[in-house]
Amino acid sequence: MSDVEAVAGVGPATARKLATLDITSASDLANIPLSDLQTLDGIGATRAMDLVTAAQNTLESEDAAAERAVTDGGVVADDTTDADVGPTPETPSNDVVATIVTHGDPIRSLTELASVVVDELRLHVTEDGLEFTAVDPANVGMVDASAPAEGFSKFDVEREVTVGLNLHLFEKAVSWARKGRSDDGDPVRIQILDDPARVRVQVTRPDQSVARRTEWFSIDPDSIRPEPDIPDLDLPCTATPNVTALRHATGAFERDHAHLSRSGTTMLLGTNADGDTTPDGEADDELGESVMFPNAAHDMGDEGVSSVFSLDYLGDFAQALKSSKADRVTIRWGDQFPVKLAFEHEDWGFAGEFMLAPRIQKEGGA
Amino acid sequence: MSDVEAVAGVGPATARKLATLDITSASDLANIPLSDLQTLDGIGATRAMDLVTAAQNTLESEDAAAERAVTDGGVVADDTTDADVGPTPETPSNDVVATIVTHGDPIRSLTELASVVVDELRLHVTEDGLEFTAVDPANVGMVDASAPAEGFSKFDVEREVTVGLNLHLFEKAVSWARKGRSDDGDPVRIQILDDPARVRVQVTRPDQSVARRTEWFSIDPDSIRPEPDIPDLDLPCTATPNVTALRHATGAFERDHAHLSRSGTTMLLGTNADGDTTPDGEADDELGESVMFPNAAHDMGDEGVSSVFSLDYLGDFAQALKSSKADRVTIRWGDQFPVKLAFEHEDWGFAGEFMLAPRIQKEGGA
Amino acid sequence: MSDVEAVAGVGPATARKLATLDITSASDLANIPLSDLQTLDGIGATRAMDLVTAAQNTLESEDAAAERAVTDGGVVADDTTDADVGPTPETPSNDVVATIVTHGDPIRSLTELASVVVDELRLHVTEDGLEFTAVDPANVGMVDASAPAEGFSKFDVEREVTVGLNLHLFEKAVSWARKGRSDDGDPVRIQILDDPARVRVQVTRPDQSVARRTEWFSIDPDSIRPEPDIPDLDLPCTATPNVTALRHATGAFERDHAHLSRSGTTMLLGTNADGDTTPDGEADDELGESVMFPNAAHDMGDEGVSSVFSLDYLGDFAQALKSSKADRVTIRWGDQFPVKLAFEHEDWGFAGEFMLAPRIQKEGGA
Structure with a gap:
């Protein structure tokens, strides 16, 4: 079980504050009522929601790592990750292949660039980021785009994967993130899961103390139309x-x-x-x-x-x-x-x- | 005929100001052009409209009281009425049972709580306020609500009454009151009238110098579906x-x-x-x-x-x-x-x- | 070829600034990239766009004058024209009968007053301004309106003309001018052209560095329903x-x-x-x-x-x-x-x- 400082965004100063409420582990933090957190100096509603969400994410990552270790019959070697151990076919129900944390504005913008051309596409998820190329059914319009990992708040890829993405469902899921006025919109977490292959999107609205999670099976990439070659043209x-x-x-x-x-x-x-x-x-x-x-x-x-x-x-x-x-x-x-x-x-x-x-x-x- | 101080919102100071324009009775005030009123110190367009409307309300209440006195065969005892102007028994067309003065935001909110469940309901009007209970035609959703008299600007009930209210017409009538930005929206006056039983709604928009009045027959309450019993449940x-x-x-x-x-x-x-x-x-x-x-x-x-x-x-x-x-x-x-x-x-x-x-x-x- | 000071809005001070970029004629100014203009002190994006547009208008007027001179068999007498650029007699495609420069808000307002009654009308264009009278197809509603020349930024009429105006097309053309917040909306230039008779509307959006031009044949005025007589009534x-x-x-x-x-x-x-x-x-x-x-x-x-x-x-x-x-x-x-x-x-x-x-x-x- 992780120390509370294993939670993203919790430094020594915050840890000391949390200790005054007997919060010393990620699990403690994940389960504290928001109203209790807000009794601490300098922690308002949004910050409290962020802390609890971050703690819950930490626990989920640990769970996933633990599952992989356990279902493999292996031993959990350290308390953060266990990357080299793959799942067995039987019950690896929470196998997280990739976790992307971002905000509504960038992910909705990226989705828009794809959905204007196609309804589904092959999304390539690598350590470097996201990439896709697609042509519309009439062969008239194409799109080719990449989004570097550095452009996201968090971009953890356990192994490279090509996801068959239903853009209608994805667009609907991320559309729950409202536009940012001063920043980049509501927090969004995307997870690519394995066995069965699926996509999970969670959108948090800190000011309303609410989060929405959607999950659906991804499409077999081989059943999606292959990427076109975009010609290299000499355009004067x-x-x-x-x-x-x-x-x-x-x-x-x-x-x-x-x-x-x-x-x-x-x-x-x-x-x-x-x-x-x-x-x-x-x-x-x-x-x-x-x-x-x-x-x-x-x-x-x-x-x-x-x-x-x-x-x-x-x-x-x-x-x-x-x-x-x-x-x-x-x-x-x-x-x-x-x-x-x-x-x-x-x-x-x-x-x-x-x-x-x-x-x-x-x-x-x- | 009432003295001008009988008008709601007119104190001695205002009465002195009005006297400079030879306005000494409610009737004088009800008939003065708004532009004349605005020549007085401290009286702008909104205040002028409010004063004239209040004066008109005073006269109408007097008329109604006079009517009741007359149609009742009684004698008008005090100087707030004007019995000799009253109508004959044959046409007691202005018998006011209740007068409620409020603003657009509260009355539209209350209406919304009812109209989401039913199209018509039995509205109980008592000295304590308004009350209604209703179940939707499919017996799936119910509402039970009360609005205390204190929540309205004015709540005068001559006698308790149950009104069969057409919510579509009522909603349309009060929707002419625009939302308030800093306050509670445009002024609204609701009157329950008798013989024949009917409802009259007047909405004033002071900044546009306009008022809209709508009037329609109420529904026989006995022809409206009776109120349901809302069960007392033990919900954990x-x-x-x-x-x-x-x-x-x-x-x-x-x-x-x-x-x-x-x-x-x-x-x-x-x-x-x-x-x-x-x-x-x-x-x-x-x-x-x-x-x-x-x-x-x-x-x-x-x-x-x-x-x-x-x-x-x-x-x-x-x-x-x-x-x-x-x-x-x-x-x-x-x-x-x-x-x-x-x-x-x-x-x-x-x-x-x-x-x-x-x-x-x-x-x-x- | 005109001196740069022939361009509307260019005085001696601006002319001196422009000279530092070797801009000495209207033609120089019409063809300078906006970004170059903006290197000058006190010239921002909007002013740059205005200057270039004004210069282009100057050249077009000169062209038109030259055309008329040429097609008329006349001699170009002064230096505000450029005869050698003019078209041949066979294709007098640029005969400008009138040029009206205004902004979106006034011209859209005027159009609205007409289009609420009819789809097409006889628009009278004289030195004094615009005038129209029309009755709706059911003979129930009429409009009679005039817009004086002084109400427009520029109102040049070579000769009086009655234009058969398709209000649907005209409304669509001027609707590209966005509403002004602090001023009267995007600049609009209307030209009445001859042989064949047609209307040309150009709308400029300075902040977006874009202009839209639309042109269409006008309707034979004789085929439009004649103006009604609006009776002089004694209305109490x-x-x-x-x-x-x-x-x-x-x-x-x-x-x-x-x-x-x-x-x-x-x-x-x-x-x-x-x-x-x-x-x-x-x-x-x-x-x-x-x-x-x-x-x-x-x-x-x-x-x-x-x-x-x-x-x-x-x-x-x-x-x-x-x-x-x-x-x-x-x-x-x-x-x-x-x-x-x-x-x-x-x-x-x-x-x-x-x-x-x-x-x-x-x-x-x-």
Whole structure:
């Protein structure tokens, strides 16, 4: 049984305070009523909830290690972990393969980047972090993203694993974490469990003294569509528009597709490749439309270069970038080639790109 | 005809001010343009509206008293009435049985507690206040509540009465009172009238210089389902969760029912009685779910005690408590017994309880 | 080619600053990256965007003037144009008849006043400003409004024109201008173009470095229903209610029409002409309703005067006045006569009136 200082966030000073309430072990701390904790100097409701949750996590990790040791017939060698001992098939009901502690804002942002493309994916969990690549059922849009372990509060991986993740269930589970105003949102703990393979998500709302836990079986990764190869393309045009403006622009059109091009340092999304808005047709209600992003494009490559894209897809990607608070998007395109939208999230270290296939244009127009 | 000091809220100082405008009676005050009143020192738009409304109320009460005197064949004894203006016996259309003056927030909260259970009820109006008890058409949920006279700005009852109240019409009438930011919302005056029996609601919005009055016939109380007896139950478990957390918890589940139980001082609402979240079934999309309220439960009674409840009903009750800003809810439950949710509103003195019948569980599970 | 001081908003001081970046002409300024401009003292993102947009507008006006000169067979006489850039006579695609520069709030307000009545109208554009009169397809509601040239940031009319305006497209175009918090919303530029006749709207969002341009053919004015004659009526009753209260009042009724009348200085909208709320009928759910606007009516004309109006129409007009932030509405009515709602917007100088035909009443009631 761990000493109370084995609990994350408990240093010697806190340990001394806790001792005044006869709390000396992680187990003592896990079972103390919150109201008792709050009688201590400098411990409010949120801090009390954090301490008890951390203590409960410590105990669970120990339980899991102990289980693995015991079910293996082995001996528990030390009081913290027992990594080298795998579970037996019979009753390893609590085999934690990985534990990720984070907050609502980053994990919801990462989920958004994936769910805009697919409903389920192969999530690669390694010591370095999370990684996924996926293509939508129509083979039109792709996403490739990675989230480094350093971007999470805690990232413990017992062994590398590929999880078949149901994004609908995962999104619903993490959505219980409310948005942070000053910080990164409610605490979230994700556990990848084995035998049977499953996912467990716990979201805590410290101010309401409540926590919600959801658990479900993961999907056999082999039954999920394999990752696509994202081609390495030579795309001559580059622009870095405002993400919100890009999102609104895709929603501003009457039609469902538009030309992406540039004129000088202005990126253009429009009815016509050259930004001209004179309506083509004869009908009274036909619109010529153009959204201009002055100073967003690099002034290089051929100005005549343009491709036509689905505004639905482009809008979905832009919305995902906006919702996920991407700090920057870099758009690259060519002449009747796919477009790539490379993104970065500075605080959390997420990086990756979307790719979108062009609509095929007939000779001389869209 | 009443002196102006007979008007609620008019003291000698105000009376002196009003006299400078030749306002010496309630009738003078009831008919003065608001803009004239506002020329007086210390009287702004809201105060002006309040004064005129109060004066109009005074006149109406006098009319009603006069009517009763006349229709009763009696003599009007004092100077607060004006018998010669009263209507003839043939049309006693203004017989006020009770007048309740309050604000939007309390009356809308009280209405919410009733309308979550039924569409119409028997409202008992006595000198002590308001009282009602009702059971929903499916006999699954009940409410029993009282609102003491002291919780209202004014509570005048000429004689005790039971009103058959159409809650849809009442809710719509009081909903015109906007929520208060710093105070209790827009002023509301409710009148119970006789012969024919009817209800009149007037809502004033002082800042917009507008008032809305609605009036409709009440329902014959005998045609409304009688009040249920709320059983006195011995329920061993008790918890006091955060009201908002309870509301959100009931909406968090994929399924439509859950076990209510406890583990130590943690109240649990979950797929299983013991808080375990391992999915039962084999399906990929089956969820194990549990919401934990640490430190909410009293650590007494048998831990094995649990009952299964409809999350729709529980959610509706929790929503009514949340919307009505209940200060506290105390939940009591037992082993396959109904649950009771006792509530209190400190500022207004409302108190009562909801009761919800359990879902019948088969031997060994839900 | 214009000197940089020809650009709106560029004075000698700014011109000196710009010269340090070798910007001496409107064309230089129109093509400078925003980031370069922002290296100058006192020029932030918004000011930079404004300068570049103003420079581009200057060039376009010059182009248009040059075009007219060229297509007219004339000679370009002064240095504010650039004849060698002009198009050939065959494609006089850029003939600007009028240019109006304004902001989102005023133009959206004006549009709202028209679109509540019709989907398309004849918009008269003269040196004095904009003007329109229209009647709805059912001949029940009319609008007549004018917006003086002085209320716009810029109002250049080359020649008077009547535009057949598709209000749906126009409303959608200007709706891209977001509401202003401290000022009047995003900049909007409207151009009336000739040959073919069309409308071009450009909305700029300086903080997002993006601009959206939409262009469409205008409708042949002769194919639009002619303007109605708005009758000059002698309406004895007058009131000036709060606009928001009027809007809410029209939405508060269960029925779809109401009597407009007055009692003393109180304007009344109610089930009955005299403000009485005793329900007429026998049904339990029949309501008597009355909304009172104390101190809103002038105490003159016959108190018995009332007319019945459709609450849908009245509500639509009140909503348009509320959305368009009309500073004042003056209502005039008579005995079974149309009602007029005269409105004014002080900041922008808009003025006009709605007119609504009464519902025909049977002898002795509604």
